[in-house]
Structure formats: C-alpha cells, structure tokens
Amino acid sequence: MSTFQLQIITPEKIFFEGNVQRVIVRTTEGDVGILAKHEKYVAALPSGPIKVTLEDGTERIAALSGGAVKVSPSQTAILANAVEWAEDIDIDWAKRSEEDALRRKEQSKNAHDMERAELKLQRALNRLRVSSMKQ
C-alpha cells in the first residue's frame, strides 16, 4: 500500500513525523480518512481521536486536543494544540481535569464560563476515551 508523509506538530515539539499508510481524523463534520494522493484539504479539528496506520501496518491512536489538518500534495500536517499517544495518557491527571471541568461548569456564572468549562471537559473526556481505546 502506498504511503505518504505525515507530520503532527504542536507548539511544544514535533510530535510525529514519518511515512504512513492512512490517518483518520475527526473533523467537525465527521470522521475523515486520508490516504496517499488525497486532494488538497483543510479542516478544523475539535478534540477527538487520531488513528494512524504506520508503514508496517501497525495502528496507533492518539488523543488530539483541538487543532487542524492540512493536506497538500507534498505532505499532510496536523496542527495540534496538544496531542498524546493513547498509551502515554496520564489517566489520573485526565480524571482530575475532568472533575475540575465539571466543578467549573457548575460554578460558572455566565454562558462564556460555561463554554470554556465545556471545552475543557471535552478535552478531558477525549483523553479518557482514547486512553481506553489502546490495544
């Protein structure tokens, strides 16, 4: 199966760089699978899982906390605010931030605080969900 160059980068580091067979991202419109020679494409990504099928066929899952995907003929890049491999997720920390987000949601006085707490909750839930998906 033909492969293509994938780069996942965050402000802190280049998280992943290499040839892959396929990557599946969750966009605002639904899951999108990207194979080699995909058309030029840009989409916003909310918090959700990324599934990467490596050159040798092994599949890896990562939790993405918001970002965007950009497919160009030369390479595919995922710009991530934060991203972690499923096996590296600190479950205790994710649970704590889930509780924290729930608390903030309850205490929120206006729609804006509510919205921010909701985003935080989504990120925490996504990390927990992805972490339970690991093989």
Add this chain to the structure above:
Amino acid sequence: MAAANMKAIKRRIKSVESTMQITKAMELVSSSKLRKAKERAEQAVPFFNLLYQTMSEVASEAVGFRSIFTELKPEGAALMVVMAGDRGLAGGFNLNVFRKADERVKELKAEGREVILMTVGRKASEHYQKTELRILGTFDNIGETVTTYTALDMAEHIVHLCKEGHIAMVEVFFTNMVSPLVQEARQMQVIPVPNLERNPGVQSLTNYEPSPEAVFDSLIPQYLAGILYCTIVDTYASEQAARRMAMENATDNAQEMIDDLSLKYNRARLASITQELTEIVSGANAQN
C-alpha cells in the same frame, strides 16, 4: 587603631564574599534555566510557521473571504497583554517592557480607545495594579511551567471577548531574546491578524471543511495560543538571560571590591607592623 581598622576591613571582605557566593549561584541557576528555555522557544517555531502559512492561504485563496479577526472595528476596547518576569534582579529587563507598554497605553487613550490589560508575570501584575487600568486577568509564575493548555485557556477567553465585540484589537508586549547578551522589548499586533496576503479572484483548489471562514475562525484560538505560548517562553528565556548577565556583573563587581579591600587590608597590616617595629626600636634606643 590600625588593628580595629584591619578588623573592620576583614569583616567587609567576608560580607562581600558571601554576597558574591549568592550572585554566583544565581548566575549558574539562570544559565541552566536559560538553556532549557531557549530550547523550548526554538521548538515552537515550526508549528507557528505552518499555522500562520495555513491561515494566510485560507485568507488569500477563499473568494470573498471575511472574518471579524482581520478587520479593525472602530468600537471595542484594546487588549494589551504585557509580559514581564516574576522576580527582579535582572537589570532593566522588567522596566524596558513596561516603558514600551505604558507609552502605548497613552497612545491608545489619546485615540479614544478603552485599554484593558492582561498581565503575565508577577512583576507585571504588581506594576499595573498600581494604575487605574482594568485588568482582565493576571498570570503569575507561569513562565517556567507554561503549557499549551494554559495558553489555550487564555486564548479562548480572549477570542470569546472578541466575538462578543468587547475587544477589537489585541497586542502583546514581550521581550525577545535576540541573543543571550541582547534582549529587546517588543510590541506585536495580534488581532486584527496582520500581513495576511490577499489576492481575491483566484479560485482555490483546496477543499475547506466546513467552510474557509469556519476553518479560519477555528484557527484563531490556536493562532493566539501559539503566539501567547511563544512569547511567554521567549520572555522567560530573556528574563533568565538578563538575570544571568546582571548576576555576572554583580559577581565581577564583588570580586573587584574584594581585591580592593584585600589591598587595603594588607596596607593596614603593613602599617601596623611598621608602627610596632618603630615602637620596639625606639623603646630599645631609649634604654641605651
């Protein structure tokens, strides 16, 4: 008398020596922190370039592209994010950025815009709490530990206020580490997004989902978070570099003082020995 003088000099040497030990230690701590901070600042560059490039492409390729983040509205406040250090003892590091920011506050007020502040670093919050400006948020002691999550949280807050129309422009005041020896206080316009290329009429081949505008607007929090993260890290690195330099100078000065005092001490010792000798000799002469 000479003996008392000698004792006083000895005590001063001791005290300068112990100060020097502290400045030397602070210098070493700052150099190691600087190294780590520099690495972090450099790692953020590729992400940011790609993000900005993507945003430029969206803005230039999409026909009839419009976004509230690219045009300056006449009403709405100006948000200034001022970044300084958490501690002093870093030469003019904190003052330089305040000077720049204070000037801008005056300018904006003269234009008739309301100014709102967000401060990063304890020194910045202390500085602006004394003024009458409205402070939206203070972020103390985050330079060393800042993560993208912190930056994103700040960014989402700001973006929300922009969408509501409370804030029309955002500027960041930070210190850029040009080199370990040179740090420069800078001002950066963030919103409206500057320097986006525009060539309307060129139909894009890129498929944007759900729409170019939606993609652009969803990139804004990331863009802002990216800028905040980069500038916080850069400011932190500058703070360490400035402190390292200030402490190096302090150590050198202490060394100079010790040399000077040692010379004085030796002179006093010599004088007292000479005096004692003269006394003994004249005493012996008197007996003969």
